[in-house]
Amino acid sequence: MAACRAVRAVLVKCGKSSWTSVPRPPQTDRQLLSRQICVSSAAWRKNLAAAGPEKFSEEYIKKQVEEFNIGKRHLANIMGEDPETFTQEDIDRSIAYLFPSGLFEKRARPVMKVTVQWGEDGRPFHYMFYTGKQAYYSLMHDTFGKVLALEKYQDSMRNKGLFTKDTRQMSLTGSRWLLKEELEELLVENISDHDYTRFLQLMERLLSMPYCAMEEEFVQRFRRQLEVQSSKQEIPAVQHDENGVAFSQAEGRRKTAKASIKLRDCGTGSITINGKSYLLYFPVLQDREQLMFPLHFVDMLGRFNVEASVEGGGHCAQAGALRLAVSRALLSFVSAGEMESMRQAGLLTPDPRVKERKKPGQAGARKKFTWKKR
Amino acid sequence: FLHLRGHKTLRKHCTEKYHNITTWTSKLCLFFPISTQTCHTELHAGQYYTLPPAHMRTLFPHGLPPRFQMQMKTFNEACVMVRQPALELITCLRKADYSEPALRYVLYGEKGCGKTLSLCHVLHFCSTQGWLVLHIPDAHLWVKNCRELLPSSSRPGRFDQPIQALNWLKNFKTTNEHFLSKIKTTQRYVWTKRESTEEGRPLGELVDQGVSRVKSSSDVVGALLRELRLQAGGAAEGAFRLAVAVDGVNALWGKTTLKKEDKSEVLPEELTLIHNLRKMLRNDWCGGAILTTLSQTGSLFKPRSAYLPMELLGEEGFDNMDPFVPIPVSNYSDKEFESCYLYYLDRNWLQHPHSRTEDGKKELIFLSSRNPSILERLCAFL
Numbered sequence: 169m170a171a172c173r174a175v176r177a178v179l180v181k182c183g184k185s186s187w188t189s190v191p192r193p194p195q196t197d198r199q200l201l202s203r204q205i206c207v208s209s210a211a212w213r214k215n216l217a218a219a220g221p222e223k224f225s226e227e228y229i230k231k232q233v234e235e236f237n238i239g240k241r242h243l244a245n246i247m248g249e250d251p252e253t254f255t256q257e258d259i260d261r262s263i264a265y266l267f268p269s270g271l272f273e274k275r276a277r278p279v280m281k282v283t284v285q286w287g288e289d290g291r292p293f294h295y296m297f298y299t300g301k302q303a304y305y306s307l308m309h310d311t312f313g314k315v316l317a318l319e320k321y322q323d324s325m326r327n328k329g330l331f332t333k334d335t336r337q338m339s340l341t342g343s344r345w346l347l348k349e350e351l352e353e354l355l356v357e358n359i360s361d362h363d364y365t366r367f368l369q370l371m372e373r374l375l376s377m378p379y380c381a382m383e384e385e386f387v388q389r390f391r392r393q394l395e396v397q398s399s400k401q402e403i404p405a406v407q408h409d410e411n412g413v414a415f416s417q418a419e420g421r422r423k424t425a426k427a428s429i430k431l432r433d434c435g436t437g438s439i440t441i442n443g444k445s446y447l448l449y450f451p452v453l454q455d456r457e458q459l460m461f462p463l464h465f466v467d468m469l470g471r472f473n474v475e476a477s478v479e480g481g482g483h484c485a486q487a488g489a490l491r492l493a494v495s496r497a498l499l500s501f502v503s504a505g506e507m508e509s510m511r512q513a514g515l516l517t518p519d520p521r522v523k524e525r526k527k528p529g530q531a532g533a534r535k536k537f538t539w540k541k542r
Numbered sequence: 543f544l545h546l547r548g549h550k551t552l553r554k555h556c557t558e559k560y561h562n563i564t565t566w567t568s569k570l571c572l573f574f575p576i577s578t579q580t581c582h583t584e585l586h587a588g589q590y591y592t593l594p595p596a597h598m599r600t601l602f603p604h605g606l607p608p609r610f611q612m613q614m615k616t617f618n619e620a621c622v623m624v625r626q627p628a629l630e631l632i633t634c635l636r637k638a639d640y641s642e643p644a645l646r647y648v649l650y651g652e653k654g655c656g657k658t659l660s661l662c663h664v665l666h667f668c669s670t671q672g673w674l675v676l677h678i679p680d681a682h683l684w685v686k687n688c689r690e691l692l693p694s695s696s697r698p699g700r701f702d703q704p705i706q707a708l709n710w711l712k713n714f715k716t717t718n719e720h721f722l723s724k725i726k727t728t729q730r731y732v733w734t735k736r737e738s739t740e741e742g743r744p745l746g747e748l749v750d751q752g753v754s755r756v757k758s759s760s761d762v763v764g765a766l767l768r769e770l771r772l773q774a775g776g777a778a779e780g781a782f783r784l785a786v787a788v789d790g791v792n793a794l795w796g797k798t799t800l801k802k803e804d805k806s807e808v809l810p811e812e813l814t815l816i817h818n819l820r821k822m823l824r825n826d827w828c829g830g831a832i833l834t835t836l837s838q839t840g841s842l843f844k845p846r847s848a849y850l851p852m853e854l855l856g857e858e859g860f861d862n863m864d865p866f867v868p869i870p871v872s873n874y875s876d877k878e879f880e881s882c883y884l885y886y887l888d889r890n891w892l893q894h895p896h897s898r899t900e901d902g903k904k905e906l907i908f909l910s911s912r913n914p915s916i917l918e919r920l921c922a923f924l
Binding site for chain 1: 846847916
């Protein structure tokens with residue numbers, strides 16, 4: 169019982185936040201503790217405010233470390249493990265077991281850890297502690313160390329007479345540098361834009377040297393793969409009807425309009441929409457131009473016959489839906505390179521724009537009522 | 543054979559009886575001016591020919607479509623393409639027997655296919671052959687937008703349209719000057735207490751009567767039509783052939799937008815002009831031909847996609863017009879499109895450099911779907 173209370177008393181902090189000073193009785197006396205529990209939380213909070221901001225004095229830190237160790241032993245007893253060989257990992261595991269949390273932010277979950285960054289003698293653990301951003305500067309230092317090492321290696325090769333410029337180069341296509349947010353996450357530190365730029369410049373410098381392939385592993389840690397967009401496209405299957413003529417079917421959508429088409433090969437270039445000729449169905453030139461765009465892009469204007477059925481939306485939306493459907497159906501008749509160029513032309517991207525909803529207190533989605541000064 | 547309804551059988555019969563329309567001979571689609579009309583055969587199909595300007599002013603004071611008039615003004619010439627429907631009509635006219643009752647021909651097709659221009663082409667042919675041309679440019683103009691609607695002086699329950707009748711009489715006078723002195727009236731017409739036209743007077747006097755006395759112009763039109771009907775293909779001495787050309791004939795049997803004073807709708811029969819025209823379109827007279835076009839463009843209360851005779855004429859109209867020779871007019875074929883494209887190129891109408899390439903041509907074919915009017919509108923801003 170007392171052990172639980174002691175654990176709870178120590179476990180007031182979570183993650184990165186600072187120590188909260190817990191008003192604790194000088195002895196872990198049961199009676200005193202019981203008296204402490206009767207104190208209301210309101211009085212407890214008032215006490216905190218009166219004490220002022222915490223001061224990281226030496227005795228304070230020593231006390232906290234002692235408490236931590238005692239709490240650790242108690243925790244080990246609770247979990248039924250040996251207190252002497254109870255490591256930080258075991259502590260983490262036990263806390264996650266005893267206090268399961270549904271919070272998504274990992275740093276908001278309960279944690280029991282000594283995160284003080286300097287040892288008992290007051291000297292910081294990390295050699296770059298006094299820079300303020302120790303992880304970032306140590307990374308820059310390491311990278312520059314590697315640059316110097318590469319230069320040294322280059323010189324030694326030159327001395328031996330084995331220097332060649334055409335060494336194995338790293339393949340950097342299909343991958344990108346870490347974003348600033350990703351780098352911050354990696355280093356668990358805040359970085360300014362200027363720092364990020366300097367980091368990228370140093371990396372580029374490293375990559376510009378010959379023999380950089382030796383540090384490939386190090387560099388790849390800071391690169392992420394780009395997904396190949398065009399491999400995600402679904403190509404509709406080419407079917408053959410009774411006469412052996414190839415055709416493909418596809419669907420397309422835009423705003424509220426839905427279109428589904430059948431694209432037949434060896435045709436005259438006629439287009440039928442809902443049984444009508446496209447000239448009758450789309451009297452506006454712009455809609456016919458939209459229809460023409462995918463076929464004209466791949467230079468197959470007079471080759472296909474299109475039978476389309478479309479419903480919903482207005483005439484522009486229907487034209488857009490048909491255009492998307494025709495581009496998708498064309499994918500099965502077109503090579504991979506052309507597919508990539510179609511994707512880049514924007515023919516295969518469904519248009520995500522829909523009508524924005526009207527908000528209360530406004531006349532429309534964006535339009536406000538007349539503003540009166542008084 | 544004229545009482546057959548199915549248009550396919552009738553056409554086949556016509557073609558068998560009159561002429562074998564052969565297939566195209568593949569020729570270079572050049573255009574060149576042909577001086578004489580009568581040389582037109584299928585060999586010239588797809589080629590352009592120029593109408594002499596003198597003829598234009600007399601024949602077509604009011605008949606041509608407005609966009610074609612604009613093109614005429616721009617190019618300083620009137621160039622018309624020789625197309626298959628017009629050729630068919632001309633061959634039919636050449637081979638027809640004019641002692642039999644007049645044949646009715648109906649040109650029908652989708653919007654912007656070239657029905658009115660084909661009609662004008664055929665009328666030009668008729669006038670060069672020396673026929674009397676009775677051209678009503680757009681029958682729809684007579685059933686809508688009329689400012690003055692007078693109750694008829696001669697018959698109760700009918701309405702006159704003085705302005706329209708006056709305009710038409712003026713244009714008729716311009717077209718058929720030389721006939722007006724030759725034809726004589728067969729009956730005495732009394733217009734008012736003091737005015738009348740005696741028997742045996744030249745038609746010109748009748749027309750002048752209508753032009754000067756606006757109130758009785760509609761009746762004058764009726765009288766004129768009656769005279770022409772009686773005298774067409776008649777005695778050998780003053781024999782002439784009558785070509786009655788009505789553009790937008792479906793207006794005669796549709797609805798009107800005109801209203802009487804008590805806001806009730808006016809039926810087409812109650813209009814003098816329409817009534818007389820309907821009498822004209824009955825094939826109870828000989829010595830001529832009736833050439834008509836269906837038109838959705840000016841029509842009232844008809845959907846845009848309607849182009850077949852049944853849809854546009856309605857039950858009543860179809861019964862009245864039947865039997866007729868239907869002649870479909872369609873979009874340009876490949877050859878005709880080539881010809882039109884080359885014509886525009888030659889006249890420097892297509893300014894954009896891309897339009898001179900093969901790619902540009904394919905784009906034009908697609909966007910206009912080979913429809914003549916849409917192609918013309920497209921090229922207008924290239």
